[in-house]
Amino acid sequence: LESFWHPKLLKGQRVLITAGPTFEAIDAVRAITNMSSGKMGYAVARAAIEAGAEVTLISGPTCLTPPTAAKTIAVTSAQQMLEAVNKEIGETDIFISVAAVADYYVLNPSGQKIKKDAHILTLELAPNPDIVANVMNLPNPPFCVGFAAESENLYEFAEMKRRRKNLPLLAANMVQDAIGQEDNELILFDDEGTHPLPRAPKIVLARQLIAHVAKLYHHSGN
Ligand code: CTP
Ligand code: CA
Numbered sequence: 001l002e003s004f005w006h007p008k009l010l011k012g013q014r015v016l017i018t019a020g021p022t023f024e025a026i027d028a029v030r031a032i033t034n035m036s037s038g039k040m041g042y043a044v045a046r047a048a049i050e051a052g053a054e055v056t057l058i059s060g061p062t063c064l065t066p067p068t069a070a071k072t073i074a075v076t077s078a079q080q081m082l083e084a085v086n087k088e089i090g091e092t093d094i095f096i097s098v099a100a101v102a103d104y105y106v107l108n109p110s111g112q113k114i115k116k117d118a119h120i121l122t123l124e125l126a127p128n129p130d131i132v133a134n135v136m137n138l139p140n141p142p143f144c145v146g147f148a149a150e151s152e153n154l155y156e157f158a159e160m161k162r163r164r165k166n167l168p169l170l171a172a173n174m175v176q177d178a179i180g181q182e183d184n185e186l187i188l189f190d191d192e193g194t195h196p197l198p199r200a201p202k203i204v205l206a207r208q209l210i211a212h213v214a215k216l217y218h219h220s221g222n
Pocket of ligand 2: 101103
């Protein structure tokens, strides 16, 4: 209803969103992952659609139904998510990286199910590529928005992360407040400072985030 009365904030803009976790295979049935329900990323996709954007959603494994108005690409691993992002990024005006990408992958996954025994199993892990950092390093990056999940020192760690990745906007949340829940609390970090968004349903926060993204995006000369 709200969007009926307001001019569409992102009319005609192409918005690419990653959401959910990635799964990094250990063997045919096991994986390591980074906890994420996908609810925040899917809410951001819905809010961007409401704002008139053309939305592509690249999603790791979740139990959610993607919005029908989005073009959805399902991926499993971080490597697959990176490849899907690289394919879409040339036709993207705004990239919002909500996915909880697993930071490591298993070096030698087994094609067959590993049989358990009573011994200690050691996995060798190698770092995954940082997808949003990769996008920021492109010659002509789109307007990029990051997320940060922290369990402590939220303000310090989130602002460090924003600077390290050179992001104009980063939305931070405490994992204890967020993962798997219907509600969340976000703090937005940009060049002006911090903007706390009090606890609310994820779709409400997603709409507030999209409004902020639209403001910065249009002020950045687009
Ligand atoms: N991200 C990404 N690719 C990765 C890891 C993270 O694109 N391999 C993105 C996330 O989608 C998010 C932002 O980077 O937008 C921050 O993710 P987060 O996990 O909070 O930070 P990291 O940089 O991975 O650092 P750490 O997990 O050590 O806090
Ligand atoms: Ca991480």
